[in-house]
Amino acid sequence: MSALSPKAFQSVTQLFRRVSGIQLGEAKHALVTGRLQRLAQEAGETDLNAYVDRIVGGHAPAEEMTRVIDRLTTNETYFFREPQHFNHLAEHLEHHPPQGEFQVWSAASSSGEEAYSVAMLLADLLGEAPWRVTGTDLSTAVVEQARRGLYTMERARMVPPDYLKRFCLKGQGEQAGQLLVARALRARVHFTQANLMQPLPDDLPMFDVIFLRNVLIYFDNDAKAEIVRRVLGHLKPDGLLYTGHAESLSTLKLPVRALATAIHVHA
Ligand SMILES: C[S@@+](CC[C@H](N)C(=O)[O-])C[C@H]1O[C@@H](n2cnc3c(N)ncnc32)[C@H](O)[C@@H]1O
CATH class of the missing domain: 3.40.50.150 (Vaccinia Virus protein VP39)
Structure with missing residues (x-):
């Protein structure tokens, strides 16, 4: 699987920011790459940047976009946290x-x-x-x-x-x-x-x-x-x-x- 190019990182994090309001900075490059690589694999795509282009360009089905947003959010939680x-x-x-x-x-x-x-x-x-x-x-x-x-x-x-x-x-x-x-x-x-x-x-x-x-x-x-x-x-x-x-x-x-x-x- 290819690496995530700086341009693809920027475009996918901008898209995520537009939808969620959350800014994923450069420090999250490895995390974003790992999460998107798994998604691209599941979608049968071997070129990560092409996968990102499809998502950002609106050429992927709406469910694929939802999967990207889901995967980029951080959902850590547990029962009775901060009691x-x-x-x-x-x-x-x-x-x-x-x-x-x-x-x-x-x-x-x-x-x-x-x-x-x-x-x-x-x-x-x-x-x-x-x-x-x-x-x-x-x-x-x-x-x-x-x-x-x-x-x-x-x-x-x-x-x-x-x-x-x-x-x-x-x-x-x-x-x-x-x-x-x-x-x-x-x-x-x-x-x-x-x-x-x-x-x-x-x-x-x-x-x-x-x-x-x-x-x-x-x-x-x-x-x-x-x-x-x-x-x-x-x-x-x-x-x-x-x-x-x-x-x-x-x-x-x-x-x-x-x-x-x-x-x-x-x-
Ligand atoms: C770290 S979890 C916190 C869960 C729980 N409130 C807790 O304190 O354990 C943060 C949650 O915020 C959600 N989230 C992030 N941006 C959001 C937004 N713009 N609107 C609604 N939920 C959002 C994420 O999907 C994630 O599930």
Whole structure:
């Protein structure tokens, strides 16, 4: 397989930036090359630069373009990542029992571990009371994975043992070594594709809590502010916004008040 030429690298990263808002710099050359080589092989193409030309020139089927976007996103995630947010949410619910349906959005949900972690907490603390979790992501591949709710046990290291027993099934036979999120929990978690850099789906409701974690790091300050403003359009007044611990909003002049590191309230 040929190497990725500087011109092809530039054109494919520009295309990715136009679609996702994310700038992949020169430091990512090897990573981009590796990911595209595998895709080109799967598409039966031996010349990587010709493959990129077809994609960038719009001469490939739309599904091939989706595969490229999916492969270039970074989807690292796991259950109960950054547990301080789940502890904070549990305390919040104790002091402010919800009046109507409690709605939470995992706004860059990747393969769904974050959304299901929230769902386990809500099932534990709110039980049969009305609540619902929505997960959205740019990548259609991870959205499909999230809908399946099937994970390797390795991703579940941080799931409290009691939650594992109550909300997950141990894979049998072909699914040995995996866990399946229980059907009753999956029924209250809905995943859909959405790009945070573009207008959001019309049917997206107003949320009590939004998790917008470990996605802002990929954007410059202008894009970051644009995304947070768009997301805040779906957060109720006094609603909570959680960001990744390395994602500060302090310089962006947004209508939020910081309660603690990476915990904000909609002002
Ligand atoms: C590192 S994962 C974070 C997953 C989870 N929020 C967590 O903290 O564990 C980042 C996710 O952001 C998604 N993403 C990147 N750009 C996006 C965009 N413009 N709109 C929506 N999702 C995006 C990626 O597809 C990826 O699944």
